[in-house]
Amino acid sequence: MSLITRIKGMLRRARLDHDLDEELRSHLEMRAADNLAAGMSPEQARHEAQKRFGNTTLLKEDTREMDIVGWLDEAARDFRHALRMLLRNPGFTVVAVLTLALGIGANTAIFSVINSVLLHPLPYHDPDNLVMVWESNSQHPNPHNTVSPPNFLDWQTRNTVFSSMAFIFDERDNLTGNGQPQEVVVQDVSASFFSLLGVDPIIGPGFTLENGQPGHANVVILSYGLWKERFAGDPAIVGKSILLNGHPQTVVGVAPQNFQWFIKDGSLTSAKPQMWSPFVFPQSFHDHKQIGRFMTVVARLHPGATHSQAQIQMNAIASRLEQEYPDFNGHWGVNVVPLRQQISGDLRPALLVLFGAVAFVLLIACANVSSLLLARAASREREMAIRTAIGASRWRIARQLLMESLLLALIGGGIGVALAVWGTNALLAASPRNLLDLRSVSMDLRVLAFAVGATLLAGLLFGFLPSYISAHSRISETLKEGGRGSSSANRRAFARNAFVVAQLGLALVLLTGSGLLIRSFVRLIGVDPGFDTGHLLTFKIALPRSKYGTDPLCLAFFRQLLDRISTVPGVRSASMENYPPLAGLGAATGVHLLSQPLLALSDLPVANVGVVGPDYFATMNIPLRAGRLFSAQELAEEKHVTIINQAFADKYLHGVNPLGQKAAIYMKSFAENEIQPSEIIGVVGDVHQMGLDAAPEPTVYWPYPELVYSSMSILVRTSNDPVAMVSAARNELQQMDPELPMAAVATMDQLLADSLSRSRFTMLLLGIFAAVALMLAAVGIYGLIAYSVTQRTQELGIRIALGAQRRDVLRLVLGQGTRLTLLGVTVGVLAALGLVRLLSTLLFGVSATDPLTFAGVAVLLGLVALAACYLPARRATRVDPIVALRYE
Amino acid sequence: MRKPKNDLLQGTLALLVLKTLARGPLHGYGITLHIQMVSKDILRVEEGSLYPALHRMEQDGWVSAEWGISENNRRARYYRLSAKGRKQLAEEEKNWERLTQAVAHVLQFA
Numbered sequence: 002m003s004l005i006t007r008i009k010g011m012l013r014r015a016r017l018d019h020d021l022d023e024e025l026r027s028h029l030e031m032r033a034a035d036n037l038a039a040g041m042s043p044e045q046a047r048h049e050a051q052k053r054f055g056n057t058t059l060l061k062e063d064t065r066e067m068d069i070v071g072w073l074d075e076a077a078r079d080f081r082h083a084l085r086m087l088l089r090n091p092g093f094t095v096v097a098v099l100t101l102a103l104g105i106g107a108n109t110a111i112f113s114v115i116n117s118v119l120l121h122p123l124p125y126h127d128p129d130n131l132v133m134v135w136e137s138n139s140q141h142p143n144p145h146n147t148v149s150p151p152n153f154l155d156w157q158t159r160n161t162v163f164s165s166m167a168f169i170f171d172e173r174d175n176l177t178g179n180g181q182p183q184e185v186v187v188q189d190v191s192a193s194f195f196s197l198l199g200v201d202p203i204i205g206p207g208f209t210l211e212n213g214q215p216g217h218a219n220v221v222i223l224s225y226g227l228w229k230e231r232f233a234g235d236p237a238i239v240g241k242s243i244l245l246n247g248h249p250q251t252v253v254g255v256a257p258q259n260f261q262w263f264i265k266d267g268s269l270t271s272a273k274p275q276m277w278s279p280f281v282f283p284q285s286f287h288d289h290k291q292i293g294r295f296m297t298v299v300a301r302l303h304p305g306a307t308h309s310q311a312q313i314q315m316n317a318i319a320s321r322l323e324q325e326y327p328d329f330n331g332h333w334g335v336n337v338v339p340l341r342q343q344i345s346g347d348l349r350p351a352l353l354v355l356f357g358a359v360a361f362v363l364l365i366a367c368a369n370v371s372s373l374l375l376a377r378a379a380s381r382e383r384e385m386a387i388r389t390a391i392g393a394s395r396w397r398i399a400r401q402l403l404m405e406s407l408l409l410a411l412i413g414g415g416i417g418v419a420l421a422v423w424g425t426n427a428l429l430a431a432s433p434r435n436l437l438d439l440r441s442v443s444m445d446l447r448v449l450a451f452a453v454g455a456t457l458l459a460g461l462l463f464g465f466l467p468s469y470i471s472a473h474s475r476i477s478e479t480l481k482e483g484g485r486g487s488s489s490a491n492r493r494a495f496a497r498n499a500f501v502v503a504q505l506g507l508a509l510v511l512l513t514g515s516g517l518l519i520r521s522f523v524r525l526i527g528v529d530p531g532f533d534t535g536h537l538l539t540f541k542i543a544l545p546r547s548k549y550g551t552d553p554l555c556l557a558f559f560r561q562l563l564d565r566i567s568t569v570p571g572v573r574s575a576s577m578e579n580y581p582p583l584a585g586l587g588a589a590t591g592v593h594l595l596s597q598p599l600l601a602l603s604d605l606p607v608a609n610v611g612v613v614g615p616d617y618f619a620t621m622n623i624p625l626r627a628g629r630l631f632s633a634q635e636l637a638e639e640k641h642v643t644i645i646n647q648a649f650a651d652k653y654l655h656g657v658n659p660l661g662q663k664a665a666i667y668m669k670s671f672a673e674n675e676i677q678p679s680e681i682i683g684v685v686g687d688v689h690q691m692g693l694d695a696a697p698e699p700t701v702y703w704p705y706p707e708l709v710y711s712s713m714s715i716l717v718r719t720s721n722d723p724v725a726m727v728s729a730a731r732n733e734l735q736q737m738d739p740e741l742p743m744a745a746v747a748t749m750d751q752l753l754a755d756s757l758s759r760s761r762f763t764m765l766l767l768g769i770f771a772a773v774a775l776m777l778a779a780v781g782i783y784g785l786i787a788y789s790v791t792q793r794t795q796e797l798g799i800r801i802a803l804g805a806q807r808r809d810v811l812r813l814v815l816g817q818g819t820r821l822t823l824l825g826v827t828v829g830v831l832a833a834l835g836l837v838r839l840l841s842t843l844l845f846g847v848s849a850t851d852p853l854t855f856a857g858v859a860v861l862l863g864l865v866a867l868a869a870c871y872l873p874a875r876r877a878t879r880v881d882p883i884v885a886l887r888y889e
Numbered sequence: 890m891r892k893p894k895n896d897l898l899q900g901t902l903a904l905l906v907l908k909t910l911a912r913g914p915l916h917g918y919g920i921t922l923h924i925q926m927v928s929k930d931i932l933r934v935e936e937g938s939l940y941p942a943l944h945r946m947e948q949d950g951w952v953s954a955e956w957g958i959s960e961n962n963r964r965a966r967y968y969r970l971s972a973k974g975r976k977q978l979a980e981e982e983k984n985w986e987r988l989t990q991a992v993a994h995v996l997q998f999a
Contacts, residue, residue, distance in 0.1 A: 023956075024917065024966040025940065031918040031963060387941055 076404075083405040093377060094409070097370045100780075101413025101459060103773060104366030106420030107359040109452045113425050115352050116448050119345045124259045126199020127301075131340040132311060133264065134166070134298040136319075139332045141607065145266035145343075149294040150286035152322060152330070156298075159318050162311040163300040167191035169262065170280075170296045171270045173712065175545045176231070177740050178244040184543060184744040185227065186272045187245070188262065189280035195222070197301050198262075202254030205239035212253075212279040220279065221250045225258040227275040247547030250278065264343060267297040271585050272745075289329040290671045293590070299340070312337045328602045329671070350842045351763045357839070358514065358770040361507045363459060365777045368500040368507075371463035372781055374406065375493045375500075376788045378467045382489065385471050399472040406464025407457070414456030418444075421452070431762070466496050494789075498821060501782050505825025505866060506832055508771070508778035512858035513833040514840055515771035517847060518764040520854055524846035525760055530753065531688035531697060532582065533622035536573075537749035538723035539581050542734070542741060543712035552709040558737070559705065559713060560637075563614055565733040571720050572729075576621070577614035577705070577713040582690045583752040584714070584745070588612075592701060593665040594653065595678055602671055606653045608645075609690055609700040610668055612708050618644075618685055620718045628660045628683030631704045639706045643679035648687045649699035659684055666701055668708055679703070692756040694845045714745070723748045763843060775865055778825075783869035786818050790873045794880055802882035810878045818870030825866070826859050902934065902942050903951075904985055907970065907978040910952060916965035917943060943968060951977050 029050050036046035087094045125131060134156065136146045148168070157166050171188045191197075192213030201207060202222055211217050221243065223232070232238050242249045256277070263273045285291040302311055315335040323330045338346075345352075378385070385398055422444060470492050542562070549555050559577060566575040580586045591605030615636045618625065626647055635642050643664060650659050663678040670676055679701075687697035705713075719726050731743055790797070797810060805813075837849040847854070909915065909923050920943075921934045946952045951974035959965040970978070 023964065025936075027916070027959075027963055027965045028918045028936065031916075031959065031961075031965070034961065 079401055079404040080408065082401065083408045086405055087408060090377070093373060097373055097409050098413045098416065100366045100369050100777065101410060101456075102416035102420055103777075104359075104363035105410075105414045105417030105452065105455050105459060106424060107417075107770065107773070108356075108363050108455050109418055109421035109448060110424040110428060111352070111356050111359045112451045113421065113444065113448045114428065115356060116445070116451075118348055118352060119341075120447070123341065123344070124200070124257070125340075128340060130302040130304070131198070132300050132302060132308060133338045133340060133343045134300050134315065135267075135336040135338065136294060136333050137336040139334065140604075144336050145338070147267045147294045148296045148298045149289065149329070150282055150292055150296060151289050152294075152333075153296060153298055154282070154287065155322055156315070156318060156335075159321075160311075160314055162303055162306045162314050164303045165193055165197045166298060166300040167194040167197045168280075168296040168298050169194065169264075171268055171272075171274060173270055173272075173541070173543045173744060174246045174276075175543060175740065175742060176243065176245060177247065180231070182740040182742045183231065184541075184742040185245075185275040186270050187221075187276045187278055188274040190277050192218075192279040194277065194279075194299075197299065200257065200260055203257050204236070205252065205254030207254040208277075208279050213281060215281050218279045218281045219248070219250050220253040221245070222254040222256055222277045223252060224256050224261070224273075224275045224277075228255045245276075245278075246545040264297055266343075269295065269586065289326050293671075308337060308339055331601050331604060350839075351759070354514065354840060354843065355763070355766055355770070357836075358511055358767055361511050362770050362774050362777070363455065364462075365504045365507050365774050365781070367459050367463040368504045369777050369781045369784070370406075370409065371466055372497050372500045372784060374402075374463065374467040375470070375497050376784070378402070378471045379490060379493055382471070395472040399468040402468035402471055403461070403464045406468070407460040410456045410460030410464075414452060414459070417456070418449075418452045428766075431765075467493075470496065497785050497788075501778075501785050501821050502825045502828055504778040504781045505822060505862060506828035508774040509826055509829025509858060509862050510833045510836055511767070511771040511774040512862060513829075513837060513855060515764070515767045516854040516858045517837060517840055517844055517849065517851060518760070518767055520847045520851060521843070521845040522757075522760050522764045525693050525757060528689065528693040528846075530582065530693060531623060531686055532749075534583075534749040534753050536719045536721070536723050537621075538717040538719060538726055538730070538746075539584075539714050539749060539752070540727075540730070540746040541712065541714045541744040543744065544741070546711055548738075548740075549711060552706075555709050555711055556637075556706060559614060562715070562734065562737060565737070566715070566717055566730055569726065569729045569733065571726055573718045573720055574616050574620045575715065575717045576617040576619075577715050578617060579610075579612040579708075579710050579713060580690075581714045581716060581749075581752075582688050583692060583749065583756050585691065585756075587690050587698075588668070589698075591667045592653075593667070593673065595663040595665065596657070599673065602667065605667065606699065608649055608653075608666075609698050610666065610708070611700055611702040612705055612710060612713075613702050614705050614713070617702075617716070620716055621688075622718075623688060624686045626684045626686060628681070630683055635706075636704045637706065640704075641677050641679045641707070642682045642704070643707075644683040644685055644702040645681055646685055646687050646697065646700040646702075648697045649701065650684050652699050664701065666703070668703075679707070693753075694760075760843070760845070775862065778862070779865050779869040782818060782821060782866050783872060785821070786814065786870045787873035787876075789817065790814060790877045793877075797877050797880045798882040798884070801880060807878040810880075811874050814874035814877045815867065815870055818867060818874070822863055822866040822870075826863060829862070830855060830859060901985070902938055903946065904978070904981040905932070905934070906939070906942060906946065907951065907974055907981065910968055910970040910974070911978060914957075914967040914969040916957075916959060916967050918965070919959075920968070946974070950974075 029047075032050035033043075033046045036049050037043060041049065122128065123131075133145075134148070135144065136148050136152065137144045138146060147170075150168070153166070153168055160166075167190060169188050169190045171186055173184050174187045176183045176185045192208045192210055195201070195207050203225070205222070207222060208220065212220055223238070228234060228238060235241075238252050239254065241252050243252060244250075261273055265271070300311075302308070312335075315337055319330070319333065319335040323333060342349075388398060389395070470489050473489065542559075544555055544558060549558060563575045563577065566572055579588060588610045589607055590610055591602055592608045593599055593605055613631075615631075615633070617623075618630055628644070631642065631644065634640065643666065645659055645664075654662075659681045660683070662681045664681060665673060665676045665678045667676065685702070688700070689695060689697055690700070691698070715730070717723065717726060717730060727743075727746055734741055734743060797805075797813075800813075801810065833855070834850060841849045905924050906920055909920050912923075915923065917936075917939055921936070921939060924932050924934050943952065943954075947954055947968070950971060952968045953971055954966050954968050956964060957967045
């Protein structure tokens with residue numbers, strides 16, 4: 002079409018529009034006049050005349066769009082009109098609004114958690130320049146290994162990328178005096194720790210650099226919580242002295258309420274700190290031979306230095322240290338991790354997967370609403386055609402429909418945000434302890450902006466296609482065909498089919514993800530922990546060195562305590578271990594089997610070291626596989642014997658009989674000539690020390706006298722509820738030493754449940770989202786088939802009249818549903834194959850492309866979809882041919 | 890889809906309008922009145938159907954339109970049947986007879 006004809010066409014249309022306007026007005030006036038003549042009141046006469054035109058406005062609209070006031074006026078009118086249309090179809094409106102509220106609400110809820118966990122500013126000065134510095138060994142998988150003090154000192158003097166570095170290691174100490182003895186978690190830190198983070202105490206001067214000098218380190222900063230609970234928020238606390246492990250310490254400050262420093266990797270207590278104390282390195286900390294790796298290190302980048310520059314320089318320093326101390330630093334490198342990544346690290350994959358899942362739910366919800374709008378648009382086709390015929394532009398019509406969509410989205414979004422506030426609190430209540438580490442999720446501006454964004458996007462997303470199709474329908478066709486079989490009707494049918502296929506596909510992806518998580522959870526709880534977790538109580542006792550300074554004192558204390566607890570009625574047996582299983586901690590070191598060649602320390606086989614008390618294996622119910630258990634004598638004094646687990650024998654002895662072999666365990670010293678080798682006297686079953694999802698590690702067990710810890714976990718096997726025995730056990734403890742607190746009291750079943758909590762929680766949430774997706778998709782395909790049955794009533798009536806059987810009709814209708822379902826499942830399986838890889842870090846014991854899961858969810862989705870189709874199909878078989886033929 | 894109540898059988902609107910205009914030029918309102926009156930109030934033309942139909946017929950060249958003054962002195966758009974429209978009318982009348990006869994046969998037979 003040439004430009005001239007086009008302009009001519011435009012001019013002609015403008016003239017036609019004007020004519021139509023005039024014409025219709027004259028029609029209205031004539032009708033009103035006749036009505037008046039028939040005896041109506043003028044008001045009534047006009048109103049009746051208007052009414053016969055339906056709700057279409059007849060006033061000229063194009064000219065109004067020229068100026069802004071007119072535009073606003075139009076918008077307000079569109080809004081009122083949209084509101085009227087929604088109120089007129091309450092069923093449609095309620096379904097659409099609820100669907101959207103569900104989608105937007107779920108998204109906002111998950112986003113608010115992400116906002117708090119991943120995006121919220123950390124309570125430190127300039128947190129983006131803070132990094133964690135770890136050691137990492139190319140032979141072992143842990144990228145966040147704790148740091149050795151001598152290496153820390155070398156890093157500190159050799160690097161030029163950090164403006165400052167600080168170390169942290171935590172321990173449990175006994176706080177005594179003023180009230181019940183209490184075990185507190187104390188972080189021993191560099192004196193520069195607080196200034197590095199840029200945090201000032203709310204009261205008191207805090208640490209000075211002088212506190213890092215020998216003889217000046219007897220000061221502490223209290224956490225806000227401890228200050229409030231233990232010291233009743235005493236405003237004059239600064240300068241007062243407290244007793245820590247029997248030593249006086251001066252309080253020099255109280256940390257801000259929101260301040261905490263808890264890095265799970267590398268924490269020795271797995272607990273949040275209640276107190277900080279500066280620590281001065283003793284001479285032994287300067288010698289690689291005398292001290293292992295146990296500290297965490299935080300550093301602040303020089304202004305302008307980047308994370309990767311720091312990594313490159315630290316790599317260089319590490320490789321020099323590797324050459325200088327090959328025995329100690331062989332295979333050891335450095336890993337620099339931004340603090341934010343460190344903190345959110347293990348939550349990140351789960352949160353991102355959940356966020357993806359809710360985004361899918363929102364997409365499905367949008368497809369549903371869009372589909373509903375398309376169905377409704379078809380029945381409003383005549384209205385739109387008339388509006389077009391009497392001069393409304395396409396843009397005008399599209400705008401009108403988009404306004405309706407946006408209004409729907411806004412109402413849905415409003416309800417959704419309310420749902421989200423409620424939902425996040427439910428989410429937090431349902432989330433396991435220590436998982437999210439949030440008491441409340443704030444609805445800040447960012448969350449609100451997200452909700453508004455999601456709402457508008459959803460409105461445009463589901464409103465666009467229906468408006469576009471309606472605005473581009475051809476009037477003449479519409480009027481000729483009465484809205485059926487026209488090209489826009491075909492386009493609508495295609496769009497709705499596509500929506501249903503997309504919905505089924507999206508739902509299948511979610512179901513697959515959820516199915517995989519369920520499968521891996523089932524695998525996980527099916528893992529035998531290697532010991533009996535039922536009726537097993539554990540708590541921790543830390544003996545202050547001031548009072549129990551020698552090994553015989555500790556030995557005697559624990560022996561007596563275990564004897565006393567064993568005799569309590571209801572206790573079947575009692576024992577102890579340095580780090581009980583499932584608590585997330587363990588000690589590990591290199592072991593040299595004397596029958597094998599001596600390697601550099603860093604190349605030696607690595608084993609966990611379990612230091613255990615009498616009756617340990619019987620109390621834990623760990624089976625003996627070969628040899629014998631520790632004798633009473635070996636449990637009373639150092640006899641240089643050890644028991645290994647099956648994993649140790651399998652990994653390091655390769656079928657050689659372990660019994661009688663000698664092993665040098667590098668625990669008390671790193672110098673071979675200082676180590677008295679232990680004889681292997683038995684082999685026991687494997688225990689999952691670090692959780693069910695971690696494979697059992699090679700372990701050597703020592704009787705307590707071989708390595709005396711001042712802090713041990715007591716294990717009590719009871720006949721009945723273990724929690725009921727806590728007070729009896731405490732009673733025995735208090736009788737022996739009223740100053741000793743019991744810490745980390747838990748049952749093994751509880752620890753087991755905690756270790757599964759994250760998997761369970763992620764599985765639960767994804768399961769809920771998948772169920773919602775399935776439901777929405779089912780509603781989607783139900784709606785489509787029901788609509789098409791209504792549309793085909795006449796055709797079905799004729800078929801039945803011509804002798805089609807119930808079976809034939811059923812096949813006809815279900816056939817349509819089946820085709821869509823198969824297509825949806827195919828699309829979904831392909832999408833899922835691409836997307837489930839993102840889940841792989843959350844899976845255990847099941848492949849991301851597990852065929853059983855894929856087949857299972859495909860069948861489930863297929864059945865649900867067909868069930869949703871069956872309802873309208875059954876209705877189709879009951880079509881009365883007489884009624885159907887009279888239908889149009 | 891809700892069925893518009895009291896609407897004309899599809900396709901018959903054009904026939905009725907053409908037939909009405911065969912008597913002479915008339916405006917839209919007059920057409921509705923005429924059909925309603927002659928059919929003794931059984932057939933009622935909805936404005937929503939009429940104007941789009943007239944518009945289409947004008948585009949198809951079956952009718953032409955011009956502005957005039959109505960019997961009670963109002964400006965109104967008068968539609969006039971064209972030669973093409975007359976041919977169409979004959980065609981549609983023939984179709985209609987065929988249809989009614991066919992229906993009558995069925996009714997008599999049954």
